[in-house]
Amino acid sequence: MKAHIVTLPGDGVGPEVTAAAVAVLQAVAEHYDHQFTFEEHLIGGCAIDASGEPLPAASLEACKKADAVLLGAVGGPKWSDPNAKVRPEQGLLALRAALGVYANLRPLQVHPALANLSPLKNEKLKDVDVLFVRELTGGAYFGAKTRTADAATDECRYTEAEIERVVRRAFALARERRHHLTSVDKANVLETSRLWRNVVQRIAPEYRDVKVEHQLVDSMAMLLLTQPGRYDVVVTENLFGDILTDEAAALAGSLGLLPSASLGDGKRGLYEPIHGSAPDIAGQGVANPTGAMLSAAMLLRHSLGLEEEAQCVEAAVSHVLAHGPRTRDVGGQGNTAAVRDAVLMAVEDHASTHHAFFA
Ligand code: NAD
Numbered sequence: 001m002k003a004h005i006v007t008l009p010g011d012g013v014g015p016e017v018t019a020a021a022v023a024v025l026q027a028v029a030e031h032y033d034h035q036f037t038f039e040e041h042l043i044g045g046c047a048i049d050a051s052g053e054p055l056p057a058a059s060l061e062a063c064k065k066a067d068a069v070l071l072g073a074v075g076g077p078k079w080s081d082p083n084a085k086v087r088p089e090q091g092l093l094a095l096r097a098a099l100g101v102y103a104n105l106r107p108l109q110v111h112p113a114l115a116n117l118s119p120l121k122n123e124k125l126k127d128v129d130v131l132f133v134r135e136l137t138g139g140a141y142f143g144a145k146t147r148t149a150d151a152a153t154d155e156c157r158y159t160e161a162e163i164e165r166v167v168r169r170a171f172a173l174a175r176e177r178r179h180h181l182t183s184v185d186k187a188n189v190l191e192t193s194r195l196w197r198n199v200v201q202r203i204a205p206e207y208r209d210v211k212v213e214h215q216l217v218d219s220m221a222m223l224l225l226t227q228p229g230r231y232d233v234v235v236t237e238n239l240f241g242d243i244l245t246d247e248a249a250a251l252a253g254s255l256g257l258l259p260s261a262s263l264g265d266g267k268r269g270l271y272e273p274i275h276g277s278a279p280d281i282a283g284q285g286v287a288n289p290t291g292a293m294l295s296a297a298m299l300l301r302h303s304l305g306l307e308e309e310a311q312c313v314e315a316a317v318s319h320v321l322a323h324g325p326r327t328r329d330v331g332g333q334g335n336t337a338a339v340r341d342a343v344l345m346a347v348e349d350h351a352s353t354h355h356a357f358f359a
C-alpha cells in the first residue's frame with residue numbers, strides 16, 4: 001500500500017528516537033512491499049527558533065494532508081522560562097486540537113526480561129496489561145488561562161460531548177480486550193468529574209458486557225502500584241491521564257518504553273512516545289528508541305490497517321529487549337543506533353520467516 005507520513009522530530013532526543021522509528025517503518029515498507037513517503041517538518045522549540053511559532057502553518061498543513069503523523073518530543077530548558085510568551089508545548093497542544101485526536105491510547109505491558117528493572121516486586125507485575133485511554137483535547141490544558149501579577153487560573157472545562165466520545169472509544173476498546181473498564185475521576189471534589197461520572201453511568205447500559213468501575217484518581221495512583229494486574233482499560237481526563245501514564249511507565253522499567261496513539265474519528269492519527277525531550281541525555285545518542293518504535297507499530301495498526309506489520313515490529317522490539325542490545329535506562333550499554341540496528345535485523349528475520357512460512 002501507499003502511505004504518506006509526516007514526521008515532526010521536535011527537540012532534544014525527539015530527532016534521535018524519531019529517526020530510529022522511521023528506519024523501522026522503512027524496513028517494514030521494504031520487506032512487506034509498501035510505499036511509504038516521509039515528509040519532515042518543524043514543531044516545538046526548533047520551530048520557535050526558526051520562525052517564532054511553535055506550530056508553523058506549513059507543519060500543520062502537511063499533517064492535515066498526511067495519512068499519519070509521527071512525532072518525537074518538544075520542549076527543553078532553552079524554552080522553559082515560566083515568563084516566556086510562547087512555548088514549544090503550545091505547538092503540540094495546538095496540533096492535537098487541530099487534528100481532533102481526542103483519544104490518546106497508551107498501552108502498558110511489562111516485558112518479562114525487564115521486570116527486575118521495575119521498582120515493584122516481580123510477582124506484582126505478572127499479568128500487567130493495561131490500556132490507558134487519556135482524553136487529549138479538553139480539560140485544564142485547553143481551558144481559559146489568566147495571569148495577573150499575583151494570581152493565575154487554568155479553567156478545567158469539559159462538555160458532555162467531549163466526555164462521551166472518549167468514553168465510548170474506551171468501552172469499544174474494552175470489548176476487544178478483557179471487558180473491564182475503569183473510569184478515573186475526582187468526583188468527590190471536581191464538577192467536571194461529576195459530569196464525567198454521569199456520562200459513564202448513562203452510557204454503560206449500552207455496553208452491558210463490559211464491567212465498569214469508578215476510581216478516584218488519588219487512590220488510583222496508589223492502586224496502580226499495589227495491584228497493577230487488575231486493570232484492563234482505564235479511561236480518564238487529560239491531566240490525570242498524563243500523570244498516571246508516566247507513573248505506569250515506571251512499572252515497565254523506563255519512561256523510554258511506552259508508545260502512544262492519538263486518534264480522532266478518522267483514520268489519521270498522531271503517534272508519539274509518551275516521554276519528553278529528555279534534556280539530560282539529549283545529543284548523546286543514548287536515548288531509548290523503544291517508545292518511538294512501538295509508536296510506529298501503532299501507526300501501522302491504527303492508521304494504515306497493517307496489523308501483521310505492526311505485530312512484526314512489536315515482536316522485533318520484544319526480541320531486542322530480551323536479547324539486547326539495550327540502552328542505559330533499561331540496564332544496558334548500547335546506544336540508540338545499536339538498538340535500532342538490532343530491531344531492523346529482527347524485523348527482517350521476522351518478515352522473511354513469515355513469508356517463507358506462508359509462501
Ligand atoms: P522527560 O520525559 O523528557 O524526561 C524524564 C526522565 O526520563 C529523564 O531523566 C530522561 O532522561 C528520561 N527519559 C525520557 N525519555 C527517555 C528515553 N527515550 N530514553 C531514556 N531515558 C528517557 O520529562 P521532563 O524532563 O519532565 O521534560 C522535559 C521536556 O520534555 C519538557 O520541556 C516537557 O514539556 C517536554 N515533554 C514533551 C513531551 C512530548 O513532546 N510529547 C512529553 C513529555 C515532556
Ligand code: IPM
Pocket residue numbers: 074075089092093242274276
Ligand atoms: C505528554 C506530554 C505533553 C502533555 C506536554 C509536553 C504538553 O507530557 O505527551 O504526555 O502533557 O500532554
Ligand code: MN
Pocket residue numbers: 242243246274
Ligand atoms: Mn506527559
